[in-house]
Amino acid sequence: MTARTASLWQIRQPSVIPGFGLALGVTLSWLTLIILIPLSGLVWRSSALGWATFWELATDQRTVNALRISFGTAFLAALINVFFGVVLAWVLVRYRFPGKRVIDAMVDLPFALPTAVAGIALTTLYAPNGWIGSLLTPLGIKIAFTPLGIVFALVFVGLPFVVRTVQPIMEEIDKEVEEAAATLGANRLQTIRRVLLPGLAPAVLTGFALAFARGVGEYGSVIFIAGNLPYVSEIAPLLIVIRLEEFAYPAATAIAAVMLVISFAMLLIINMIQAWSRRRYGYGA
Amino acid sequence: MEVRVQNIRKEFSRFPALNDVSLDIRSGELIALLGPSGSGKTTLLRLIAGLESPTEGTVYFGNEDASRKTVQERNIGFVFQHYALFRHMTVLDNVSFGLTIRPANRRPSKADIRKRALELLDLVQLSGLEKRYPAQLSGGQRQRVALARAMAVEPNVLLLDEPFGALDAQVRKELRRWLREIHDRTGHTTVFVTHDQDEALELADRVVVMSKGKIEQIGTPDEIYDTPNSPFVFGFIGQSNILPVRVENGQLWLEDRSIGVSAPGEADGPAQLYFRPHDVELLDGGGCIAGIVVQTRRVAGTRHVELDVGGANTTVEIELPPEKATSDRSRLAFRPTRWKLFRD
Numbered sequence: 001m002t003a004r005t006a007s008l009w010q011i012r013q014p015s016v017i018p019g020f021g022l023a024l025g026v027t028l029s030w031l032t033l034i035i036l037i038p039l040s041g042l043v044w045r046s047s048a049l050g051w052a053t054f055w056e057l058a059t060d061q062r063t064v065n066a067l068r069i070s071f072g073t074a075f076l077a078a079l080i081n082v083f084f085g086v087v088l089a090w091v092l093v094r095y096r097f098p099g100k101r102v103i104d105a106m107v108d109l110p111f112a113l114p115t116a117v118a119g120i121a122l123t124t125l126y127a128p129n130g131w132i133g134s135l136l137t138p139l140g141i142k143i144a145f146t147p148l149g150i151v152f153a154l155v156f157v158g159l160p161f162v163v164r165t166v167q168p169i170m171e172e173i174d175k176e177v178e179e180a181a182a183t184l185g186a187n188r189l190q191t192i193r194r195v196l197l198p199g200l201a202p203a204v205l206t207g208f209a210l211a212f213a214r215g216v217g218e219y220g221s222v223i224f225i226a227g228n229l230p231y232v233s234e235i236a237p238l239l240i241v242i243r244l245e246e247f248a249y250p251a252a253t254a255i256a257a258v259m260l261v262i263s264f265a266m267l268l269i270i271n272m273i274q275a276w277s278r279r280r281y282g283y284g285a
Numbered sequence: 286m287e288v289r290v291q292n293i294r295k296e297f298s299r300f301p302a303l304n305d306v307s308l309d310i311r312s313g314e315l316i317a318l319l320g321p322s323g324s325g326k327t328t329l330l331r332l333i334a335g336l337e338s339p340t341e342g343t344v345y346f347g348n349e350d351a352s353r354k355t356v357q358e359r360n361i362g363f364v365f366q367h368y369a370l371f372r373h374m375t376v377l378d379n380v381s382f383g384l385t386i387r388p389a390n391r392r393p394s395k396a397d398i399r400k401r402a403l404e405l406l407d408l409v410q411l412s413g414l415e416k417r418y419p420a421q422l423s424g425g426q427r428q429r430v431a432l433a434r435a436m437a438v439e440p441n442v443l444l445l446d447e448p449f450g451a452l453d454a455q456v457r458k459e460l461r462r463w464l465r466e467i468h469d470r471t472g473h474t475t476v477f478v479t480h481d482q483d484e485a486l487e488l489a490d491r492v493v494v495m496s497k498g499k500i501e502q503i504g505t506p507d508e509i510y511d512t513p514n515s516p517f518v519f520g521f522i523g524q525s526n527i528l529p530v531r532v533e534n535g536q537l538w539l540e541d542r543s544i545g546v547s548a549p550g551e552a553d554g555p556a557q558l559y560f561r562p563h564d565v566e567l568l569d570g571g572g573c574i575a576g577i578v579v580q581t582r583r584v585a586g587t588r589h590v591e592l593d594v595g596g597a598n599t600t601v602e603i604e605l606p607p608e609k610a611t612s613d614r615s616r617l618a619f620r621p622t623r624w625k626l627f628r629d
Contacts, residue, residue, distance in 0.1 A: 176369035179336055180431075182356045183363040184383035184438055194386065198373040 039260065046257040049250050057254035062230055063239065067258060070236040073147055074215030077154030078162075081211045082204055084155075085162025092163070093170045107163050110156055118156050119224030126152065126225065145227025150235065153221040158211030165207035169200055202277045209270040216263055286347050286441040286474055287312045288333060293342035295328055302328045304498040306342075310442070310476060315468045317485035318478045320495035321521070326478045327446055329495070333476065334444050335359045346441050362435030362473070366447040368427040370419040376430050377402050377415035383438035405433040408467065425456040432464075436471065445477035449484065461488055482522050486510065494518050516627045519559045526601040528558045528574070528594070532626070540595060545572020545620050556628045560621035562589070563604040573618040576601070578611050592617055 046054060057063065092104055110118065126133045126143040133144055143149050173196065181191040197204075219237045226233045236259055243252035288310040295303040303325045310316055318326040331337040333344055335356035344351045351359055370379050380402040384393055393401070406412055409429040419427055428448060435443060448464070449457040465488055468475055479485050485492045486506040494501045494509060494517075502509060502518045513519040520527070531538040532553050537546045539558075545568075546558075576592030579600060583589075587604045590611060594601055603619060611617060 174367070174369060176365045176367060177371065179356075180363065180365060180369040180434075181371075181382070183334060183336070183361055184386070184434070185357045185360070186382075186386045187357060190386050194382075195371055199371075201373070 042253060042256055042260065045249070046253040049254060053250065054254050054257075057251050058258050060251075062234070063236075063251075063255050063258075065231045066234050066236040066239040066255070067262070069147055069150065069233065070216055070259070071262065073150040073154055073235070074212050074218075077151045077158055077215050078208050078212035080151070080155050081158045081162045082208050085159055085207060085211075086166055086200070086204060088159075089163045089166040089170055093167060107160050109160075110158075111160050115153075115157055115218065115220035116224065119153055119221035122149070122153055122156065122221065123225045144225050145229070145233065147226075147233050149225040149227070150222050150233060153225050154215040154218055157218055157221055158214050161210035161214060162204070162207035165210065166200060166203045169203040173199065202274050205270060205274050205277070209267060209274075212270075213263065213267060216259070287345075288442050288474060288476075289345040290329070290333065291343045291345065293329070293332060293339045293344070295325075295332060295337065296340045301498055303332070303339075306498070306500055308493060308500065308503070310474060312474055313472045315465070315475045315488065315490045316477075317489035317492045318476065318495060319480070319482060319485040319492050320501075321480060323497075324495040325498040326480075326493075326495050330444050330446055330476060330478050333442065334361050334363050336363070360438060360441050362438060362440035362443040364428070364431045364435050364443070364445040364448050366450045368419070368424075368431045368451075370427055370430060370434070372419045374418075375415065376406065376411065376417050376419070376422070379419070379430055380405055380415075380433045380437050382434060402433075402437060405437055406430075408436075408470070409433045410463075423456075424452050425460060428452065428460065432467070436473065440473065443473045443475040445475065447478055447480070449479075449481075457484075464488065486522075494521065496521070511623075513559075513625070516557065516559065519625060519627075524562050524602070525559055526562060526603075528599060528601065529555065530558045530626075531555055537626075539574060543572045544574050546624065548626060551626060554628070556626045558621070558624055558626060560624040562602050563587070564623040565603045565619045565621050567605070567609070568618045568620055570618060573620050574601070575616060575618040578613055578615050578617060580613070581611055583607060590617065 049057070088107065092100065092107075123144050124130050126136075126149060128134065128137045128142070128144070130144070133142075136143060143152060177195060177199075178191055181195045186194065217237065219235075219241075222235055223238055226235060226238075228234050228238060236255055240252045240255050243249075243255065290306060290308040290310075293303055293306045294301065306325070306329060308329075318329060320326045328337060332339055335351070335354060335358075339352065342352075346359065371382065374382065377399070381398045384398045384401065392398075403412075403415065406415055409432055411426060411429055411433070414422065414426070419430065422430065428451075432445075432448070449460055452460065461484055464477075477488075486509070489506065491503060492506055492509045493503050496517050502514050504512075509518065509522055513522060516527075519525050528539060530544070532548055532551045532555075534553070535547050535549045535551060537544050537548055537556075537558060574592075574594055576594035578590055579593050580591040581588055582591075586607065588607045588609060588611075589602055589604055591600055591602050593599070605611075
């Protein structure tokens, strides 16, 4: 085990193709320029606050609520996307039907569409006087201007992430594996639950992580449908913008720093689970 | 269990893959379906398994009509060419899978399942590897896991689709002998598909030779090799020579000379003479086939001699003892000792 850990730190020449040093150099400088410098600026600014001020700003009730709403709705939306995304990918991979290509292309629309447009469209639909909203209001269900509306918007922007990560892995599933399960007596449900889904787990996890990360950072579509009531349906990115507009830079950086830490921790954990399951299932390894 | 296939016909979008095929498989038998690709051998195997349903015809397991049963209900063991192991499960979980998914009233206890799986892994000589994942095994090991998995459910019949097709020659030979041993020990009725005639002849109790969706011949390896009943079987199994001859008064003629072979009772007219390269005797003249040596090759314990026997550039290959040295362009005369006539 120690030998293995040690070898991880060696810089290995992974192939006969030259240019490893150059490629690594480009990668590191690019990463530094695009990601590390802006983020370290953020950390720098917030550390200048001093621990006490930082803690006070970070634990402000409005901030805590905004963070909870951001991460909570993103988590919920990612879960919903995992379910429907896997079903959608399954249909696209397994069945042939007229209009399949159109549906396949439509999945990517949330990638391309300005998210503000999506937000406005969703609000028009789900507002109490909108097409769907007017049907739901008599039932006592309110979607627009509540956290539920935020979830709807995040489901919209996150869907393609799940579909596009699961789809290629699903295409690789050998039909013979399903047939093997059937010959051993497994019914359809058992085959899906015990054979197909576990094999997809790493891809599903990646899709979840991407959709979740996207949801946490989403701004454009949410602010239209959320109603943005402080403490109730105000997301953290919006609060940052509000603080910036108030020239309260320390508060803005504090919220941003907390978001950064939580996001990083969650992505790290998801990555570790993924690496573990990948190794277990013998992908790459 | 005895398996009977009766007048099976299978069409894939109007294209007939199997045409009126009937086959009786005896209980405990090891039978090979042999044929070139596209002959329908895999389709027949999948029909027995229930992975395909016949357009017409019936499959019986014992006296029971299995045609209406689903794959799951047929209780068969199927081994795929590319193993089709569940890669997120350990070797042990793979082997136990068929037992763990049974409904509670037919499911053995956890300890019994484990015991049975370990026994099977012992049988396929993979003891100690039960905690590995399929990705950590070699091809030969994976196929043995697949076989253990298929046997775990005590199948009515064991079906293997080109089980050694994806393995290299050395492993293939080893597994072939080993499969025969396992079969003799467990006594499962076994059907395997192969396009490798050596595999079929060496391993099977009976060989079913198939071509173009039909069964050409069913017989023991000896029968198939020594008395092929159609030009296809003669040509497909082993080496063979074909000469266009003429029958006249019960004598065979090649071009304008008698070859010293009599075929009593054969009607006069043109025919094709089939014989194996090693079923020949050398002669010094008289009624014989004479030819000029075009090429000789030493192959292991024999010498292969290619002869130009005249006519429309017809060459034949015969096998001689290696000490029978011949040089190119010299003349040789021989006569087939075992042969068969086929007419168009």
